[in-house]
Amino acid sequence: MRRRTPAAAIGTSPEARTQGGQRPNARRGGRHTPLSVVVPLLLVVLLGTVCVAVSVGSVGVRLETVAEVIAGRLTGTGVSAGVMDDQIVWNLRLPRVLLAAVVGAGLAVVGVTLQATVRNPLADPYVLGVSAGAGLTASIAITLGSVAVAGLSTSAAAFAGALLAMIAVLGLSRRAGRVVPGRLILAGVTLSYLFSGATSFVIFRGGNAEAAHSVLFWLLGSLSESSWPNLSLPAAAVLVVGVHLMVRTRTLNALAAGDDAALSLGVSVHRVRVRLLVVASLLTGVLVAVSGGIGFVGLIVPHLVRLVVGPDHRRLLPVAMLVGAIYLVVVDVLCRVLVRPEELPIGIVTAVLGAPVFLWLLRRSEAS
Template identity: 50%
Template sequence: MSATEEFRRHPDSVAVEPDVVPPGADPREVDDLDHDRRRWHTRIWVGGLTLVLLVSLPAAVGIGPVGIGPDTVAQIVSRPLIGIPQEVTWTPAQDAIVWLLRVPRVLLGAVVGAGLAVAGVVLQAMTRNMLAEPYLLGVTSGASTLAAASILFGLGAGIGTSSLAASAFVGALLAGAGVFLLARVGGQMTSTRLVLAGVSIGYVLHAMTSFLIFASDDPDAGRAVLFWILGSLTLASGGSALVTTAVVAGSLVLLMAWARHLDALSIGDNTAQSLGISPTRLRARSMIVVALCVGALVAASGGIGFVGLIIPHVARLCVGTAHRRLLPVAALLAAIFLVWADVLARIAMVPQELPLGIVTALAGAPLLFLLVRRLDPTR
């Protein structure tokens, strides 16, 4: 039986043994690929990670330079939602810290982490490259370049306080469009051309960002650009968290609908074509979704590395390679990871705050070392 026929029958597993039905058993009741066990395994992971995330969110809200007890956090959050408790026992400063600073920041961190992991999963499937992440395709570099231009030279200042986020979003879209046009030759877009185009445009945009910092006469502005490029959630607000959540949720819904197509594409272009899937069209659609998603993420939090690279590999170790299982588990893992990385960033060097990208790199590099050690030596 060919790999294509096996994929049609069992999209979660390509290389399988022929069906063996025990004597006297109903063939419809035989689960030779152990799908039920895999399904329950995934449900356990999703349920467990969701529980951990729900516990992590209020716990992270209370941790910071000004510590707030978990019981106080619960009272502050629950009073406007359910009216309990009726008596206010906390200070106005604590109320402001929780609602204006911590809650938007923690929610945005969870959503940004989820979005970066989802983008990393899709990019690795599109390119069949284990090192693919938003940085690889130049999308993050495009956002950083226009954000630097906004900070240093007032680009887009006419649109008000949202000029920085708008500039970053437009930069990500322009970079994504550039990669798309450069990689598409003769109506075809291969994984190799996509990677090479992304790396080329990423290097050019990184050089442009460095030149903008060098050309600026304001050292404080240069430091602001550097801090923003390395990632931070200090600009989090209720509005940015809501918009980013909507973008990431919409992207995840679309990509989940294309999960089986991504499974086929990750096997190879020939397999995808034999199943009636156009690799070029699927890469183009996926590239558009990823560019929109990453543009919104970078506009809200700056460039945060390693999340989109490491978390997809960790998720594969947990639930396998089928994207229907992989996408939600990777999103939950990354949400938890970034929430606690941000907690470490804001308490590690009080009263200063570490750029979030430094924390994710320091935490992600050891995980990458472990993945390298576990890698099949024949690959």
């Protein structure tokens, strides 16, 4: 029987291999639609989804008006639409919709990176406890005031909490000077429970019903505080991290194939793993700081995309970014219209939609 070499494993992940060692594909024969077709198609879908999302709300705006306002603002030719439509489209809804797209793309990228780095199909942006750490410091800032967090705003406090959580998890996951993936997951889950318990204690002792409601809404995820200034940092972070990972897809493929295969290909596994974990944690901290806790996006989107385009990260990363962006824009629209004039926390909808999908994926993997 022919022995499989480590190089043959590149491009597969442990959860994506069959018992026979063959690489499963969404299509027989291993053929996939070229990226030159998939990416432009998804970009068109994303553009259309953004325009529809901007037009939908408590006050409807025609798609023609949306296109007119955006075109007028971008070209500097002025806007012939009414002042109210211009205010709704450009200052209220467009920043929120774009932030949803950025956060969705970022969470998908982090999910893909973590699943390859720790070789665990359950890894997602919040498995490292980064979200829980951000939630704790944000709840302190909301409940006790900025003085309790050295004068930081809620977003800045959340990012600081994410950094502290990342440092703690990386420290606890080391053994003999190296980060062990299994210990990383256990440390992340344990600290998540610890931070969540501390957050509940802060809310309980705060004694302010309004602040407690704000904390709960923020912990479940919300894009209601979106604005053009709040959009620039996460957009830049997602762009930089996305480009950084795109040029390192071979490294991600090697890590997904296993440490032995990666070492045989000259990858410094420990150093690369720590670097990728730090990058993923920092991006998660930036995203959580502007959107709160939004679960299941980084867990579900990579799995669904992997079924269609395969496990090769050269295809997986760009497609997952676009699908994540489209998905969260759609979810945000649902949050705004399902119970209007109220607004649902976005984490509720992602959980309701994501849990059944994950159970379906679980049954599908057991049947294969």
